[in-house]
Amino acid sequence: MKSSTKRVTVGIILAIILIISLYFVVLFSIKAQNQAVISQHDTLIKDQEIVLVSLAEITRRNGADEPTARIIKDCAPLDRARFDSLLDLLSSTISPTELAELNTLFYKCGSFFSDSKAVMATKLAREVDIYSEFLNLQSIISNEKKTIQKY
Numbered sequence: 001m002k003s004s005t006k007r008v009t010v011g012i013i014l015a016i017i018l019i020i021s022l023y024f025v026v027l028f029s030i031k032a033q034n035q036a037v038i039s040q041h042d043t044l045i046k047d048q049e050i051v052l053v054s055l056a057e058i059t060r061r062n063g064a065d066e067p068t069a070r071i072i073k074d075c076a077p078l079d080r081a082r083f084d085s086l087l088d089l090l091s092s093t094i095s096p097t098e099l100a101e102l103n104t105l106f107y108k109c110g111s112f113f114s115d116s117k118a119v120m121a122t123k124l125a126r127e128v129d130i131y132s133e134f135l136n137l138q139s140i141i142s143n144e145k146k147t148i149q150k151y
Helices: 002-060 065-071 077-089 096-109 112-139
Strands: none
Touching: 002 112, 065 112, 077 096
8 A cells, every 4th residue: 555655656746747847848948939939020120120211211312212113204314304404494584385395394204203202201101100010019029018109
């Protein structure tokens, strides 16, 4: 009887040790996975910051990124030069013929820069929203209570 009680006690102790060991293995595994997720999320935030800086710089210079440049086309270089020179004449004297030509060129060339700027500003706003969501998710992951406002 003593022998069977010893066996049961040893079995219970071994089972408890096994359960505790499994608990710590699972705990360390979860911590490692969480750290990998946090690291990957930090990388996403850094990449998004690079995108934001790039778009902000292009937008500041009144430029356009490649996809925008493929969609919004400027008028022909000769038309652009003529349009700009006719615009300069508006502050002095411009003939009715030149005014009519300017009107025609306006429909070809007039909205290029504003259209490009509008698309770039919209892209920039969208990327800021994405960045904001990344930061909000980061605060949730790290249990911080700060919230980033959308623009």
